[in-house]
Amino acid sequence: MNVGTIGYEVHSGLGHLVRDYYQHGIVTRLLPIRHSHYKNYPGKWIAPCDRYINPHEFIRDLDVLLLFETGFNWGAIRRAKDRGVKVVVIPIYEYTPFPLPVKPDLILCGSLLDVDYYKEQYPTKFLNVPVDTERFPWCERTVANGFIHNAGHGQRGFAKGTPQILDAMEYVQSDVKVIVRGQPGERRIRELFSAHHDPRVELRLDEFSEQDLYSEGDVFINAEQFNGLSLPLQEAYASGMPVVTTDRYPANTWLPKSILLPVDHVVQDREAVQFTRSIVTPQAIAAQIDALYGRDISRYSQTGKEWAENHSWRVVGPQIIEVLECLL
Numbered sequence: 001m002n003v004g005t006i007g008y009e010v011h012s013g014l015g016h017l018v019r020d021y022y023q024h025g026i027v028t029r030l031l032p033i034r035h036s037h038y039k040n041y042p043g044k045w046i047a048p049c050d051r052y053i054n055p056h057e058f059i060r061d062l063d064v065l066l067l068f069e070t071g072f073n074w075g076a077i078r079r080a081k082d083r084g085v086k087v088v089v090i091p092i093y094e095y096t097p098f099p100l101p102v103k104p105d106l107i108l109c110g111s112l113l114d115v116d117y118y119k120e121q122y123p124t125k126f127l128n129v130p131v132d133t134e135r136f137p138w139c140e141r142t143v144a145n146g147f148i149h150n151a152g153h154g155q156r157g158f159a160k161g162t163p164q165i166l167d168a169m170e171y172v173q174s175d176v177k178v179i180v181r182g183q184p185g186e187r188r189i190r191e192l193f194s195a196h197h198d199p200r201v202e203l204r205l206d207e208f209s210e211q212d213l214y215s216e217g218d219v220f221i222n223a224e225q226f227n228g229l230s231l232p233l234q235e236a237y238a239s240g241m242p243v244v245t246t247d248r249y250p251a252n253t254w255l256p257k258s259i260l261l262p263v264d265h266v267v268q269d270r271e272a273v274q275f276t277r278s279i280v281t282p283q284a285i286a287a288q289i290d291a292l293y294g295r296d297i298s299r300y301s302q303t304g305k306e307w308a309e310n311h312s313w314r315v316v317g318p319q320i321i322e323v324l325e326c327l328l
Helices: 013-023 055-059 074-082 112-118 162-168 187-194 231-238 282-292 298-310 313-327
Strands: 003-007 029-032 064-068 086-090 106-109 124-126 146-152 177-182 201-205 219-222 243-245 265-270 274-279
Touching (some): 064 074, 074 086, 106 112, 146 162, 162 187, 187 201, 219 231
Parallel strands (some): 003 064, 086 106, 146 177, 219 243
């Protein structure tokens, strides 16, 4: 079965999805798209023989076109569809065009939020995006002393809640250590950090290896305002870190609710579609940090291990292949 995708070769969620589905034998060829803002790594994750610059060569003998979030090249997708290629979309509903310019044969939802959004319009199936338990091995955390926050690129108005987390330190009473990570060269993150002077907070801007992302620290904290699918939450949880994030759907369907952050209010926003941003106050973040600091967190760490085993590539990968084969 020849499965192609169109996407980035960059250090971002979409770039990592392309790489992971290729390295686990689902995607077999790539039509690369150059990212205009992030550093591109052509050929780093995809073998040269499986990269196609010519769209006509790319769709030749293709069985399935698997798209992450969007199509990038809808002309090539239409030509593939006309040739009988099955089109499958793994959406991120805030950013996936709706309605889609080309009708897919299946929406393969990695989030229950996506199922709710697309089920009336398109054929849908839910399968969790697999977590790589080899790349993110589990390590038991026992006491909550250090907190890790990944600001990423600070995208979409700091949707991961970075300003609120930094503001929260004014109210935190504990002698906690907080590490804030971001991509190199992100001026907005540096400027945001410079407005806060708390010795308990350390800023690191770099392209971190995945082995380093969750090897340090005890608790992962992201006050996410939206995002139906969040790979960092999955990766941190699978690595054994309790995850403190916003008590919002669908994260609250698979993460321990007792340590989630209460939503203070919601606002409406728009990207490809209108969506809801859930806002958490700095005071609520501070209260949860103080409540967890110094506490035994081993049971939360253990539930992450169990979740990872049930959502690993070993378990979910064959299910994805079966779904795609059933379309042919």
